[in-house]
Amino acid sequence: MSSRFILYVLGFCAAIVSLAQNLYVPLLPQLQHDLHTSFYLVNMTVSLFTISLAVMQIVLGPMIDYKGRRAVMLPGMIIYALASLGCSLASSVYMLLFFRVLQGIGAAAVPLVAATMIGDLFEGKVRAERMATYQMILGIAPALGPLIGGIIGSFAGYAGVFSFLSVMGIVMLVVAALVLPETKPAIMQGKGPGFRSFPQIFKNRTGAAVLLVGFILYYMFYGFIVFLPDVLTIHYRLDAKQIGLIFLLLMSFSFIGSKISGNVQGRMGSVNSLIFTCAIALLSLVLFIPAAGLSLIWLLVSLSFVGFTVGLTMSVPPTLLAEEFVEERATAIGVYNFVRYLGMAAAPMLGSLLYQRGGVLLLFGCTAFIMGVALLFAR
Template structure:
């Protein structure tokens, strides 16, 4: 019971990262008016966040391996609290942008720390189940952020919303301080960090494969996210509210896949299941290319299948990475997160650039690339 409590505790730290990235997106017009600035400048406070968030994965990994999970999580989250205070006190757009950058610096600690703690606490299938809980909460973050921010912000305003976030975050930090023990200091504490630790991860056969798969999946995921409003509007003439509802099947099915992954993995060796779920996810991309233009019903079925297969795959990746690179678990997690989060940047850029050529063509090209990725990882991640 204690271990499962800790899984939820640290997974909430990872939940905060994507939640904070998106929580005031429904208020962007109000923020632009409040700070007397352009919508472009306000959008920068959102778009700068994932760039810093991804980069900090490389910093926190070695720090967590060297100094311990609890200490770095508490320090990183405390930094996030101070940055959130700065965001709350911001009275001009430049100040808001700076503190949003600092918010990303502190908030990004949760992704690495949570995966590392879970890797310390569990082995085998129990680790896959715990990783499923982590992925479920992380998947909830970007979806619940705008819902919470829109509800509170519409009733009380932008700055009161920030103070509410600061209060919730402070309470959570206190819970971590009281409840979280150190889980991994005996592993590598005291070792000096060297750049070669990054290259060791990149040179590892499974590490290479998991990073390649993570980049591919996140790129496709964020291309889908950026294209969905255009598909809904151009092909099916949906309203903004109806378009927003389209995101629900993706998120819900991703969560279901994350939950189902653990029980299913009892019966299938983890490497075989990793390859099988990657194939399923690749097939879902092909179905998007073939069936999403046919009807709105098929579009919903395709995006639901994509979300479910992605949810099945992600816990396996983090569990296998934690097992194969256990001695530098946090560093490996940081490198893996850094590269797969590049898809958060690559996806929207590619989606916006190639949309004029037709979204079916985009998904077909993505499927071909995905098929090549699956062939590569199949040859490198050998089932035990």
């Protein structure tokens, strides 16, 4: 089986499980009505999935290094498919919350194993290019998830959306079981779970820099996702459809950046690429702050640059970790995933305080300052 085909299988498996995060978001009002529950509990079905996804990264990482890649990924996909089916059959919000937690636990294994296996299968410039391709495929989920969920939900309701996830999970499980090899390096045979390697990852200079940069990058990206609709609504009077098109623009330029990222890393090396892409991210923030208030055209131009920067940067940290940590590869990537999920969670919480007090200037100005500190630390 060709390594490129394996890469696409890994990418689409990760994209399918990632769809569970936002596929049914357009149906939240219908879900609240049909299950006779509160707005708070409905939103908890989104939050608990993400929390489960984040916590399991640091649990599963050492297990993947110890037991092997397939031994963790395939059971995870089985749990995901069964939990998705449970979500479709849930008759109360509490049943749905239970199955969403289970769904997050199963989903957590897939992107973690996928990134680890790419690190196992490829080296050097090819690894950087393949990791960039993987990130580009993975980026399909947040871009198309709400659109697909809205289409399915329009005629099959939220139960149909979760049934779709279950069926797709089973399909990808069968494909993965038939196609994916075990890629655990021979050097690691017989070694126990690497829970003790957590301090080593934080003490390692490259590891510490990558974790800090990952947190800031995802804090920055989710800051745009959370607060951009408010800016577009209040300052430019755009409706929901127009805002959706602007997010499509953001994701499109992110795909372009992901496509180029592998070539950049191949030419500069992953370490220099981390510093370079952080500098570009800082520049995109500095340009967006004044452009957001000038006109809609300037906002769109600067936002396109932000999207390009996001795509350019996202594959660099996991590539660096795959190079730096061989025996603890899954553990290191799991810790990174956990930290970046913290960045996602911090964006709406901390960003709300800054945005309410100082708008775009204070919100993204502070983000730019923290990005500058991370850049200095990385250097």
